Amino acid sequence: MPDPKRLKGPLTIYDVASRAGVSIASVSRVLNGQGSPRANTRERVMRAVTELGFVPDGAARALSNGLKEVVGVVFRRGDETLFEDEDESLLFIDVINRGIDVAAQRRGFDVLMSSVGYTDQNVATRVAAVAGKADGLILHDRMISAAGITRLAGTVPVVTLAGTPTRGAMNVRCDNESGMRALVRHLAVDHGYRSLAYLSGRTDSPDNKARTKAFEAEAATHGAEIQTGPDWQGNYSAVGGAKVIDSQLDEGRKLPRAIVCANDQTALGVMHALARRGIRVPAEVAVTGFDDVPVARHLHPPLTTVRQPMQELGAMAFDVLYSKISTGKADLDSVLPVQLIVRESCGCAGRTAPTTQAATAAQDGR
Amino acid sequence: MPDPKRLKGPLTIYDVASRAGVSIASVSRVLNGQGSPRANTRERVMRAVTELGFVPDGAARALSNGLKEVVGVVFRRGDETLFEDEDESLLFIDVINRGIDVAAQRRGFDVLMSSVGYTDQNVATRVAAVAGKADGLILHDRMISAAGITRLAGTVPVVTLAGTPTRGAMNVRCDNESGMRALVRHLAVDHGYRSLAYLSGRTDSPDNKARTKAFEAEAATHGAEIQTGPDWQGNYSAVGGAKVIDSQLDEGRKLPRAIVCANDQTALGVMHALARRGIRVPAEVAVTGFDDVPVARHLHPPLTTVRQPMQELGAMAFDVLYSKISTGKADLDSVLPVQLIVRESCGCAGRTAPTTQAATAAQDGR
DNA sequence: CCCCCAACTGTAAGCGCTTACCGGTAAGCG
DNA sequence: CGCTTACCGGTAAGCGCTTACAGTTGGGGG
Numbered sequence: 001m002p003d004p005k006r007l008k009g010p011l012t013i014y015d016v017a018s019r020a021g022v023s024i025a026s027v028s029r030v031l032n033g034q035g036s037p038r039a040n041t042r043e044r045v046m047r048a049v050t051e052l053g054f055v056p057d058g059a060a061r062a063l064s065n066g067l068k069e070v071v072g073v074v075f076r077r078g079d080e081t082l083f084e085d086e087d088e089s090l091l092f093i094d095v096i097n098r099g100i101d102v103a104a105q106r107r108g109f110d111v112l113m114s115s116v117g118y119t120d121q122n123v124a125t126r127v128a129a130v131a132g133k134a135d136g137l138i139l140h141d142r143m144i145s146a147a148g149i150t151r152l153a154g155t156v157p158v159v160t161l162a163g164t165p166t167r168g169a170m171n172v173r174c175d176n177e178s179g180m181r182a183l184v185r186h187l188a189v190d191h192g193y194r195s196l197a198y199l200s201g202r203t204d205s206p207d208n209k210a211r212t213k214a215f216e217a218e219a220a221t222h223g224a225e226i227q228t229g230p231d232w233q234g235n236y237s238a239v240g241g242a243k244v245i246d247s248q249l250d251e252g253r254k255l256p257r258a259i260v261c262a263n264d265q266t267a268l269g270v271m272h273a274l275a276r277r278g279i280r281v282p283a284e285v286a287v288t289g290f291d292d293v294p295v296a297r298h299l300h301p302p303l304t305t306v307r308q309p310m311q312e313l314g315a316m317a318f319d320v321l322y323s324k325i326s327t328g329k330a331d332l333d334s335v336l337p338v339q340l341i342v343r344e345s346c347g348c349a350g351r352t353a354p355t356t357q358a359a360t361a362a363q364d365g366r
Numbered sequence: 367m368p369d370p371k372r373l374k375g376p377l378t379i380y381d382v383a384s385r386a387g388v389s390i391a392s393v394s395r396v397l398n399g400q401g402s403p404r405a406n407t408r409e410r411v412m413r414a415v416t417e418l419g420f421v422p423d424g425a426a427r428a429l430s431n432g433l434k435e436v437v438g439v440v441f442r443r444g445d446e447t448l449f450e451d452e453d454e455s456l457l458f459i460d461v462i463n464r465g466i467d468v469a470a471q472r473r474g475f476d477v478l479m480s481s482v483g484y485t486d487q488n489v490a491t492r493v494a495a496v497a498g499k500a501d502g503l504i505l506h507d508r509m510i511s512a513a514g515i516t517r518l519a520g521t522v523p524v525v526t527l528a529g530t531p532t533r534g535a536m537n538v539r540c541d542n543e544s545g546m547r548a549l550v551r552h553l554a555v556d557h558g559y560r561s562l563a564y565l566s567g568r569t570d571s572p573d574n575k576a577r578t579k580a581f582e583a584e585a586a587t588h589g590a591e592i593q594t595g596p597d598w599q600g601n602y603s604a605v606g607g608a609k610v611i612d613s614q615l616d617e618g619r620k621l622p623r624a625i626v627c628a629n630d631q632t633a634l635g636v637m638h639a640l641a642r643r644g645i646r647v648p649a650e651v652a653v654t655g656f657d658d659v660p661v662a663r664h665l666h667p668p669l670t671t672v673r674q675p676m677q678e679l680g681a682m683a684f685d686v687l688y689s690k691i692s693t694g695k696a697d698l699d700s701v702l703p704v705q706l707i708v709r710e711s712c713g714c715a716g717r718t719a720p721t722t723q724a725a726t727a728a729q730d731g732r
Numbered sequence: 733c734c735c736c737c738a739a740c741t742g743t744a745a746g747c748g749c750t751t752a753c754c755g756g757t758a759a760g761c762g
Numbered sequence: 763c764g765c766t767t768a769c770c771g772g773t774a775a776g777c778g779c780t781t782a783c784a785g786t787t788g789g790g791g792g
Contacts, residue, residue: 055497058500059426110480111479112477390748397749403770429779
């Protein structure tokens with residue numbers, strides 16, 4: 001028997017009210033736990049709601065009380081097709097997003113995801129569209145210009161991830177500096193390596209800049225000889241790393257005792273290139289990464305690297321945003337601690353030597 | 367110099383109108399390309415909009431024209447921590463979601479993602495919350511009961527992924543049957559294998575049921591001897607697959623000539639287990655998968671499998687939903703073609719033999 | 733048994749935006 | 763030069779929900 005009342009398609013609070021024999025205000029109050037409706041009233045409303053299968057309209061709610069309970073997240077998608085090479089970075093972004101999602105759910109928020117391709121033109125438009133549908137925005141690295149971010153921030157709260165703090169927006173990032181310093185210290189002090197190279201990532205990345213600077217500073221502290229610059233310019237990818245090694249070797253240069261890579265992907269490429277040339281890691285050359293992607297521990301030898309708490313990064317991004325949304329204030333620059341993960345590619349022997357397990361903290365999370 | 371007008375925080379269409387010296391109707395028309403505003407008017411509005419950095423409120427828009435331009439997607443998240451084993455499945459869901467996202471953007475829609483943990487209690491509540499904020503819902507496999515889906519479908523359009531068509535909801539899935547039949551045909555006919563086993567996935571999965579049925583039917587067609595049932599019960603995971611092989615061997619059973627696995631993960635586990643026992647693939651036992659995950663081609667030997675067009679699956683899910691939202695009608699059960707990918711684990715030699723490259727089509731996508 | 737007060741419930745005013753409808757203006761024609 | 767015809771732009775009515783405020787009900791004390 002088809003329900004009698006539902007002549008009109010969209011079910012509204014009025015339908016519930018009339019079926020329950022109360023006013024719309026009462027329905028609203030029952031649904032939101034406001035006021036103290038009489039048991040009888042509550043019951044009738046609840047019955048009507050379930051019988052009708054009523055779901056309040058989010059837009060109307062949002063319009064009425066000025067809160068959408070939605071945060072927008074914008075990120076780059078590896079264009080269209082998925083090459084194997086992307087798997088990791090894909091995973092990376094997704095882990096962060098998952099962190100955001102989990103944190104959001106704790107507050108009853110949902111996450112509006114919008115990926116843009118590397119070639120997409122109207123990123124600003126896309127971002128604006130998302131901004132209109134959300135209470136706040138989380139932007140992954142390098143989505144729009146600093147000026148664009150500042151402009152947007154005038155309209156909705158904005159949190160950037162792993163970027164440089166921008167005027168008006170909040171930023172959340174990992175403590176690259178401490179991580180890199182701990183890593184270099186481990187190589188220079190614990191292992192006593194005197195010559196180090198930093199195989200960089202994309203130069204326009206704030207992360208990379210921070211890592212480069214920390215590398216140089218710490219190496220200088222310990223008086224280690226370093227190699228950096230154009231000859232050691234990678235791009236965060238495995239092939240980029242391999243290419244650098246190949247050209248170094250082809251030009252007959254002598255490799256440094258340890259190669260510090262901008263990220264794990266790069267380290268992976270480097271280790272492959274080295275293996276192809278028959279150079280042993282870590283016996284002849286030590287190699288380290290940054291990020292601690294899942295495969296890092298399965299390489300031969302297992303990769304010494306710096307773990308970034310990606311999920312926490314996402315969670316913190318949401319928490320900061322939420323704080324801004326609900327209280328109006330929030331930290332402009334939050335830094336998450338990273339952890340040095342010592343495995344074997346640095347020269348440490350076998351089973352995770354609990355050597356300089358320097359947990360470099362900077363600020364607490366939760 | 368701080369903007370003079372903005373005494374009130376939230377910028378509205380009224381602010382734009384007064385700054386441009388026109389009415390709110392004109393602003394709206396310019397912004398939405400309705401009517402034919404005079405060039406002069408358009409220009410003044412646009413200037414005011416950019417100067418103010420105005421972004422129209424999505425909730426108000428949605429309320430006014432009955433369209434949120436948002437689709438909700440609900441899926442299970444591998445609980446909290448990420449074990450390596452999950453990487454693939456994670457990727458899997460994400461690939462589908464990406465497909466949804468891409469298709470959605472073509473229509474100006476955004477995607478509201480909501481993951482739920484395996485242990486989460488109030489899934490129904492969560493889903494309802496998302497439903498209220500979206501124009502339609504896409505539910506991954508096994509989110510809520512069939513009854514729950516039907517109830518929901520009374521409120522918003524719902525598309526289920528790879529499930530069984532449910533009353534009221536639409537469903538989108540891959541053509542498991544054709545894929546499995548092509549695969550079995552290849553093994554039984556092209557290779558002439560007479561004994562086959564089907565190492566199943568979780569029994570409650572509609573996908574698995576379809577695959578099992580097709581396996582049995584096609585094997586029967588060719589008069590091949592088959593093994594199925596409790597002894598060959600896996601769970602879609604690598605360890606599940608390995609376990610089955612181990613127990614078969616431990617009990618001294620003779621393995622069939624070919625093992626058809628419910629998915630690639632399982633095949634991966636099987637190949638590992640076989641390798642540990644020194645059994646050669648495909649010389650002694652052939653192994654096949656299902657899904658064609660990225661690593662499938664990198665196994666030794668490369669895995670023969672059936673490719674499911676995951677991204678297209680997501681895109682089609684959105685397209686079906688969109689059709690329902692905008693026109694009110696849509697296919698209740700859409701089936702995507704899969705493709706048999708012949709590599710070496712089935713016994714085919716070296717470089718992708720272009721043998722029975724049976725592209726089993728069922729219905730067209732776009 | 734009636735009155736008064738405390739609760740609870742209903743009425744109505746918006747939230748910001750779209751759009752039907754109507755008045756006003758400018759261009760076209762006699 | 764006056765009137766008709768098109769168009770443009772403005773006014774106002776909602777979209778579905780929350781909530782301040784007013785109104786109503788029920789119960790306890792006098």
